[in-house]
Amino acid sequence: xxxxxxxxxxxxxxxxxxxxxxxxxxxxANDIVxxxxxxEALAFLLAPDQPLxxxxxxxxxxxxxxxxxxxxxxxxxxxxxxxxxxxxTSSNEEQDLIEGYRxxxxxxxxxxxxxxxxxxxxxxxxxxxxxxxxxxxx
Amino acid sequence: MNILSRAASLRWRLPLxxxxxxxxxxxxxxxxxxxxxxxxxxxxxxERVQGAAAQLADILAQSAASRAAxxxxxxxxxxxxxxxxxxxxxxxxxxxxxxxxxxxxxxxxRVRVRGDGAVLRLVGENVVLERSPEGLxxxxxxPVEGVGPLRLNEGRVSYRATAMIQPQSGETGTxxxxxxxERPLTSSSSVRVIERLIGSGAVLKFGNAEGDLWTxxxxxxxxxxxxxxxxxxxxxxxxxxxxxLGTQVRIAGTPWSAWVNFQEASFMEPAATLVRRMLPWxxxxxxxxxxxxxxxxxxxxxxxxQMAKAAEAIASGxxxxxxxxxxxxxxxxxxxxxxxxAARVGESRDALEERVKARTEELSQSREELDQFFSMSLDxxxxxxxxxxxxxxxxxWEHVLGWTSADLTAIPYLTLVHPEDAALTARESEALADxxxxxxxxxxxxxxDGTYRWLSWKAAANLDRGLVYAAARDVTEEKxxxxxxxxxxxxxxxxxxxxxxxxxxxxxxxxxxxRSIDGFSQALLEDCGARLGSGxxxxxxxxxxxxxxxxxxxDDLLKLARVTRADMHxxxxxxxxxxxxxxxxxxxxxxxxxxxWRVQPGLTVTGDARLLQIAVTNLLENAWKFSGKRxxxxxxxxxxxxxxxxxxxxxxxxGAGFDTAYASKLFGAFQRLHHSGDFPGTGIGLATxxxxxxRHGGRVLAQGAVDGGATFSFTLQPEPQS
Numbered sequence: 001x002x003x004x005x006x007x008x009x010x011x012x013x014x015x016x017x018x019x020x021x022x023x024x025x026x027x028x029a030n031d032i033v034x035x036x037x038x039x040e041a042l043a044f045l046l047a048p049d050q051p052l053x054x055x056x057x058x059x060x061x062x063x064x065x066x067x068x069x070x071x072x073x074x075x076x077x078x079x080x081x082x083x084x085x086x087x088x089t090s091s092n093e094e095q096d097l098i099e100g101y102r103x104x105x106x107x108x109x110x111x112x113x114x115x116x117x118x119x120x121x122x123x124x125x126x127x128x129x130x131x132x133x134x135x136x137x138x
Numbered sequence: 139m140n141i142l143s144r145a146a147s148l149r150w151r152l153p154l155x156x157x158x159x160x161x162x163x164x165x166x167x168x169x170x171x172x173x174x175x176x177x178x179x180x181x182x183x184x185e186r187v188q189g190a191a192a193q194l195a196d197i198l199a200q201s202a203a204s205r206a207a208x209x210x211x212x213x214x215x216x217x218x219x220x221x222x223x224x225x226x227x228x229x230x231x232x233x234x235x236x237x238x239x240x241x242x243x244x245x246x247x248r249v250r251v252r253g254d255g256a257v258l259r260l261v262g263e264n265v266v267l268e269r270s271p272e273g274l275x276x277x278x279x280x281p282v283e284g285v286g287p288l289r290l291n292e293g294r295v296s297y298r299a300t301a302m303i304q305p306q307s308g309e310t311g312t313x314x315x316x317x318x319x320e321r322p323l324t325s326s327s328s329v330r331v332i333e334r335l336i337g338s339g340a341v342l343k344f345g346n347a348e349g350d351l352w353t354x355x356x357x358x359x360x361x362x363x364x365x366x367x368x369x370x371x372x373x374x375x376x377x378x379x380x381x382x383l384g385t386q387v388r389i390a391g392t393p394w395s396a397w398v399n400f401q402e403a404s405f406m407e408p409a410a411t412l413v414r415r416m417l418p419w420x421x422x423x424x425x426x427x428x429x430x431x432x433x434x435x436x437x438x439x440x441x442x443x444q445m446a447k448a449a450e451a452i453a454s455g456x457x458x459x460x461x462x463x464x465x466x467x468x469x470x471x472x473x474x475x476x477x478x479x480a481a482r483v484g485e486s487r488d489a490l491e492e493r494v495k496a497r498t499e500e501l502s503q504s505r506e507e508l509d510q511f512f513s514m515s516l517d518x519x520x521x522x523x524x525x526x527x528x529x530x531x532x533x534x535w536e537h538v539l540g541w542t543s544a545d546l547t548a549i550p551y552l553t554l555v556h557p558e559d560a561a562l563t564a565r566e567s568e569a570l571a572d573x574x575x576x577x578x579x580x581x582x583x584x585x586x587d588g589t590y591r592w593l594s595w596k597a598a599a600n601l602d603r604g605l606v607y608a609a610a611r612d613v614t615e616e617k618x619x620x621x622x623x624x625x626x627x628x629x630x631x632x633x634x635x636x637x638x639x640x641x642x643x644x645x646x647x648x649x650x651x652x653r654s655i656d657g658f659s660q661a662l663l664e665d666c667g668a669r670l671g672s673g674x675x676x677x678x679x680x681x682x683x684x685x686x687x688x689x690x691x692x693d694d695l696l697k698l699a700r701v702t703r704a705d706m707h708x709x710x711x712x713x714x715x716x717x718x719x720x721x722x723x724x725x726x727x728x729x730x731x732x733x734x735w736r737v738q739p740g741l742t743v744t745g746d747a748r749l750l751q752i753a754v755t756n757l758l759e760n761a762w763k764f765s766g767k768r769x770x771x772x773x774x775x776x777x778x779x780x781x782x783x784x785x786x787x788x789x790x791x792x793g794a795g796f797d798t799a800y801a802s803k804l805f806g807a808f809q810r811l812h813h814s815g816d817f818p819g820t821g822i823g824l825a826t827x828x829x830x831x832x833r834h835g836g837r838v839l840a841q842g843a844v845d846g847g848a849t850f851s852f853t854l855q856p857e858p859q860s
Contacts, residue, residue: 014658090653091642113686115656119660
């Protein structure tokens with residue numbers, strides 16, 4: 001796997017640990033930057049001096065600025081408009097799904113309760129987005 | 139009664155007219171005959187008069203002529219001439235003269251000679267012989283040869299017939315003398331003779347044509363009153379007024395004219411006689427004619443009279459009157475037709491009366507019904523003037539508002555309207571008066587007890603009558619209910635929104651901790667599994683299982699909530715296709731299972747696609763799950779249609795089935811009839827199915843037997859009302 005930067009936007013510390021564990025387990029142990037709310041996320045992603053991640057794993061249920069709003073904002077900036085964003089959330093509400101895609105998410109994955117499944121999902125995601133998928137910024 | 143007036147009976151008019159006709163004919167005839175007769179008589183009379191005059195003239199002419207001839211004879215007589223020229227033989231001459239004188243009674247023969255010598259005047263009986271030395275003129279008018287005019291001589295009318303004694307032959311010169319015979323006209327015998335010849339009743343005269351002396355052959359008389367030209371007859375009246383017919387004729391050879399006149403009456407009498415004779419016959423004829431006509435006309439007028447009377451009787455209501463039909467002529471036909479007509483009139487009148495009776499009954503019935511309707515109606519019915527006054531109200535007003543009819547008709551209705559609604563009500567009344575109709579207009583009316591009630595109005599005006607016809611419904615309750623409904627709807631909407639928020643938060647907030655529990659348990663298992671030992675591993679596995687189960691519960695609950703909340707979009711859905719797809723997916727997901735499934739094709743319904751998919755999926759997954767113990771399972775999806783009922787769709791399996799004793803619990807949320815060890819599940823699936831079906835207006839049914847399979851069926855529309 002190429003050396004990639006993953007941005008994980010997640011406010012729940014448990015989910016953070018579990019996600020990182022899953023990434024590590026499947027060898028997607030690239031650089032991972034964890035952003036704990038919408039404000040941090042925007043500050044990082046939109047900062048011109050910060051490196052652009054290769055993949056953003058975005059939780060929706062964030063304090064202060066919600067995930068969807070973050071998405072909307074970064075899609076609004078030329079720099080981050082084409083950034084691959086995978087929404088990774090507990091919700092399977094139709095509303096969130098539609099809104100997510102509408103605002104320009106590349107993918108929407110529901111976090112299963114079962115950790116084994118969760119781990120597998122993360123593996124698949126990493127595999128796909130960091131290895132298989134082509135991206136213009138590469 | 140004026141027989142000639144228009145109102146007079148035909149019975150009398152007809153004969154009268156015939157009478158008048160006949161009378162006029164008779165009179166005309168008689169008159170014409172009379173006139174004709176008179177004309178003829180007149181002509182005859184004319185002839186007669188003229189004839190008589192001519193006769194008279196002839197007679198007189200003859201008489202005069204004979205005198206004149208006599209005088210000429212005497213003038214030429216030898217003896218006379220001897221005497222005249224020689225003066226001798228006077229005796230002989232005298233004898234001749236005397237003889238001549240005797241022949242004519244009362245005549246005077248006069249001979250006068252011119253000559254010298256002594257006057258010889260011989261006067262004998264009627265003879266005068268004179269010799270006048272002076273000449274022939276002796277103061278008397280000169281003699282004229284021929285017949286002289288009449289002259290009055292010593293009270294008697296006479297004339298002279300004169301003949302000149304001519305000189306001897308060979309001598310020229312004037313007459314030597316003359317012989318004249320003077321004839322007095324006194325003899326009445328000649329009158330009688332003439333009368334006999336001419337006929338009695340005539341008035342005879344003759345006289346000088348140029349003079350005034352006239353005689354009736356005996357005495358002088360007046361000259362005739364008229365001088366007729368030529369010989370025409372003339373009609374004249376005398377002093378007494380009697381009509382005469384006369385004529386005057388010149389008597390030839392004399393200077394006279396003769397006159398004859400008759401009394402008209404004498405010769406017109408036949409005409410009068412004719413009329414006198416004819417009149418009775420004419421009258422008789424007329425009378426007979428009238429009687430005959432009267433009889434005949436009676437044959438006409440009597441039936442007509444009968445018909446007239448019968449018609450009057452019928453007109454006044456006696457429809458049974460008929461006329462006797464006599465004969466086959468027009469009268470008879472008329473009579474027959476009249477009878478037929480009378481019969482028809484009677485029939486139709488009877489029929490009409492029946493109809494009128496029936497109609498009146500209908501009318502009074504419907505009247506009653508309408509009255510009943512008006513008074514029984516629970517709606518407030520009223521009639522009001524366009525000016526705003528009730529004219530009639532039904533009892534409902536008293537029941538609902540407490541006002542009596544007397545109360546309501548006494549005041550303008552606007553006074554009972556709630557002050558806030560008064561202006562709008564007034565405007566609506568105006569619109570009504572302009573011809574618009576009111577429907578669903580609401581206002582508040584004050585009740586007797588001071589409270590207000592809401593009324594919903596429907597009204598229309600009859601502009602010709604100036605009346606408004608209105609019906610009001612007491613909608614106070616409805617309004618209250620509507621308000622409550624509104625409130626409940628608001629609450630429901632609020633509740634729904636809360637539920638939505640709740641679901642949303644559940645999606646996120648409840649799942650996360652479960653993930654942690656599961657995740658860290660797994661982490662513990664992986665990292666420290668060996669140290670924990672099999673017991674510890676088993677605990678962790680149970681922890682993980684519980685967390686995952688809770689996750690599933692949350693998912694199902696969310697699904698159920700979504701089914702409850704979701705808007706339904708109805709469209710035509712191929713249920714068969716849906717079932718097929720679902721079963722195919724199940725087969726693919728569980729290749730180890732041997733399931734024979736069958737879907738009845740062509741099942742289309744109208745419903746919400748997503749909800750139906752959830753229901754179908756739930757039912758088929760259940761069937762799949764509960765037939766898991768069968769080596770060869772059979773699942774069927776189909777339809778059962780009974781006449782008069784909504785079509786039933788079913789999913790049947792030959793799996794574990796269920797105990798029908800607990801069937802009532804099947805559709806409750808979280809209710810499970812099997813141990814989770816046997817068949818895992820949350821117990822929400824069927825509740826979800828029920829929720830979907832209920833939202834489509836249908837119902838669910840379950841049939842099963844323990845270890846005997848189960849059939850779950852549902853309808854998607856309400857049962858048709860029977």
